[in-house]
Amino acid sequence: xxxAQPTAVPAVGPQQMQALVAAGRRNQLAFxxxxxxxxxxxxxxxxxxxLDLLFDGLPRLSWDFMTSFPSRRAxxxxxxxxxxxxxxxxxxxxxxxxxxGIGAAVYLEEYGGKNWLTxxxxxxxxxxxxxxxxxxxLLALGLFVYQFGFGESILTAGLTLALLILPxxxxxxxxxxxxxxxxxxxxxxxxxxTRWQMISGHxxxxxxxxxxTGIILGMAEAIGQTAPLIAIxxxxxxAFLPPPPLVETAPFISLDWLWAEFTVLPxxxxxxxxxxxxxxxxxAAAAGIILLAMCLLMNALAIYIRYQVRKKIKW
Amino acid sequence: xxxxxxxxxxxxxxRNIKERLIELLLLGFGLVAVFTTVAITAIxxxxxxxxxxxxxxxxxxxxxxxxxxxxxxxxxxxPLVSATLTVTAIALAVAIPMGTIIAIYLSEFAPxxxxxxxxxxxxxxxxxxxIVFGYFALLFVTPxxxxxxxxxxxxxxxxxxxxxxxxxxxxxIASLSEDAMRAVPMNMREGAYAVGAxxxxxxxxVVMPAAVxxxxxxxxxxxxxxxxETMIVAIAAGLNANFSFNPMEGAAxxxxxxxxxxxxxxxxxxxxxxxxxxxxxxxxxxxxxxxVIGHLLRRRYRNAY
Numbered sequence: 001x002x003x004a005q006p007t008a009v010p011a012v013g014p015q016q017m018q019a020l021v022a023a024g025r026r027n028q029l030a031f032x033x034x035x036x037x038x039x040x041x042x043x044x045x046x047x048x049x050x051l052d053l054l055f056d057g058l059p060r061l062s063w064d065f066m067t068s069f070p071s072r073r074a075x076x077x078x079x080x081x082x083x084x085x086x087x088x089x090x091x092x093x094x095x096x097x098x099x100x101g102i103g104a105a106v107y108l109e110e111y112g113g114k115n116w117l118t119x120x121x122x123x124x125x126x127x128x129x130x131x132x133x134x135x136x137x138l139l140a141l142g143l144f145v146y147q148f149g150f151g152e153s154i155l156t157a158g159l160t161l162a163l164l165i166l167p168x169x170x171x172x173x174x175x176x177x178x179x180x181x182x183x184x185x186x187x188x189x190x191x192x193x194t195r196w197q198m199i200s201g202h203x204x205x206x207x208x209x210x211x212x213t214g215i216i217l218g219m220a221e222a223i224g225q226t227a228p229l230i231a232i233x234x235x236x237x238x239a240f241l242p243p244p245p246l247v248e249t250a251p252f253i254s255l256d257w258l259w260a261e262f263t264v265l266p267x268x269x270x271x272x273x274x275x276x277x278x279x280x281x282x283x284a285a286a287a288g289i290i291l292l293a294m295c296l297l298m299n300a301l302a303i304y305i306r307y308q309v310r311k312k313i314k315w
Numbered sequence: 316x317x318x319x320x321x322x323x324x325x326x327x328x329x330r331n332i333k334e335r336l337i338e339l340l341l342l343g344f345g346l347v348a349v350f351t352t353v354a355i356t357a358i359x360x361x362x363x364x365x366x367x368x369x370x371x372x373x374x375x376x377x378x379x380x381x382x383x384x385x386x387x388x389x390x391x392x393x394p395l396v397s398a399t400l401t402v403t404a405i406a407l408a409v410a411i412p413m414g415t416i417i418a419i420y421l422s423e424f425a426p427x428x429x430x431x432x433x434x435x436x437x438x439x440x441x442x443x444x445x446i447v448f449g450y451f452a453l454l455f456v457t458p459x460x461x462x463x464x465x466x467x468x469x470x471x472x473x474x475x476x477x478x479x480x481x482x483x484x485x486x487x488i489a490s491l492s493e494d495a496m497r498a499v500p501m502n503m504r505e506g507a508y509a510v511g512a513x514x515x516x517x518x519x520x521v522v523m524p525a526a527v528x529x530x531x532x533x534x535x536x537x538x539x540x541x542x543x544e545t546m547i548v549a550i551a552a553g554l555n556a557n558f559s560f561n562p563m564e565g566a567a568x569x570x571x572x573x574x575x576x577x578x579x580x581x582x583x584x585x586x587x588x589x590x591x592x593x594x595x596x597x598x599x600x601x602x603x604x605x606x607v608i609g610h611l612l613r614r615r616y617r618n619a620y
Binding site: 021024025027028031032034035036038039041042043045046048049052053056099100101103104106107108111112117118120121124125127128130131132133134135136137138139141142143146163166167170194195196217220221223224225226227230231232233266269270273274281284285288291292295296298299300303 | 330333334337338340341342343344345346347348349351352354355358359361362413416417419420421424425433435436438439440442443444445446447448449450451453454455482485486489513514515516518536539542543544545546549550570573574577578583591592595598599602606
């Protein structure tokens with residue numbers, strides 16, 4: 001700590017003192033006004049972004065828009081393949097990120113002691129949160145697409161986004177687990193539960209609200225990701241749907257869709273934005289509205305669940 | 316004689332094995348994070364090594380022409396780096412002052428209901444996909460500036476890309492800095508009030524210095540986001556490599572170049588294909604340098620209460 005050098009304090013009369021206080025008040029008021037103005041400016045600009053999208057895109061939103069494939073004619077184009085692709089990619093992401101994320105969090109909180117291994121995992125989780133998203137795309141391009149031979153498929157895309165949101169899920173799950181008091185653990189052990197019985201029967205059920213919040217926030221982040229999926233070579237023009245997951249012959253479930261080529265909502269939007277034609281830009285805005293609505297809904301849901309959990313649980 | 320333990324309560328060897336297996340499985344899940352870091356580094360370095368077999372490292376680091384897709388390719392990374400730095404600088408010039416002022420306002424000045432309304436809104440805005448902001452930049456902000464104060468602004472330019480990234484980053488800085496400021500113990504503020512400081516003085520000379528570690532962390536995160544931002548620059552700043560720090564010109568950043576090449580169809584293993592990994596490695600190094608600087612700053616100013 002620096003220690004302030006004593007300085008000669010000039011004698012201040014009552015009048016000067018009043019002037020000093022008044023000046024302080026003025027500065028304080030000025031800052032409050034600047035602060036409010038900055039806050040309002042930021043809110044207004046962001047509001048303008050939403051309204052601009054809404055005005056441009058709303059006239060294009062219709063049932064046909066949701067159920068049509070992309071087309072060379074802007075008026076016929078729709079986002080069927082894009083939202084189906086987004087949904088399937090999200091499914092893969094969820095199925096892989098949720099068990100891995102929760103598992104890693106449980107290990108770090110409940111199993112790992114203070115040793116180099118847990119330190120190593122923790123440092124990596126923190127660092128991965130700061131890696132630019134397009135770098136995950138390059139990783140997936142090198143690893144999943146070519147080394148593992150998954151191709152430019154829904155499986156590759158889902159796994160890429162799973163790695164991307166893993167830090168979010170891990171951090172949220174750890175916080176939720178940490179919030180469960182220690183005497184719950186001790187009570188379970190006292191009744192003869194093994195560690196895993198204690199975790200699966202008590203810790204996970206009690207912390208599911210916080211974990212769910214983390215998962216939803218992660219999924220909301222994943223659904224808007226464009227750059228990593230561009231890097232792995234997602235196509236921008238797809239006029240077919242992936243093979244259906246249910247088939248008529250035994251065993252009735254088909255995983256062929258995992259290997260299908262795909263496009264997703266943000267990539268479809270990117271493709272339309274970059275065209276000079278105004279009509280396609282309106283399509284981009286309409287796709288953007290759907291994307292934004294899904295993102296904000298997921299976030300609102302997460303905030304609501306967090307609020308409910310905080311309200312209900314009193315240890 | 317001790318009573319016989321019922322069979323159902325006897326120690327089961329299978330149970331120990333199951334517990335052990337579960338622990339190993341969970342450890343494996345934890346190691347996925349380590350594996351991801353190793354894989355990112357390995358892939359980028361490996362593909363870049365292939366790239367540097369064809370291109371000398373010196374030309375790469377000092378060349379000012381980047382035309383890998385031309386018949387006579389030139390591989391100087393500086394144009395991409397200059398665009399990345401220009402856009403990031405503009406974004407931070409917007410986001411750091413605005414974000415910090417908003418954080419101080421929300422933490423020290425704003426009435427309680429306003430703060431409770433703004434805080435969740437800031438968190439929601441952080442989740443908006445950046446491609447939405449790209450649309451806003453290209454089709455709203457650029458035409459607006461062209462029609463009003465900058466009639467000579469080209470359709471693709473670094474200025475608007477930087478401004479919009481800046482605005483999109485304000486919530487990150489504001490929200491994280493506000494968290495740091497609110498964590499400053501109340502009695503420090505009360506001590507300052509007691510010797511006659513007003514709110515502004517408390518905010519600037521007590522709360523800010525005490526929270527500086529968290530605030531710097533917010534700046535670093537924002538800068539990392541700005542450097543790694545892809546969609547806003549790819550849409551609004553254009554895709555032409557251009558060695559220039561002039562914000563009124565369009566220029567491709569490192570990320571925009573990677574996106575541009577990925578959209579096209581380059582054969583696997585070609586020099587052009589490997590060039591995106593070299594660009595990615597450069598991007599990762601920039602992010603790393605930034606994080607190290609942030610770490611040093613935080614250690615230099617760390618205060619514990």
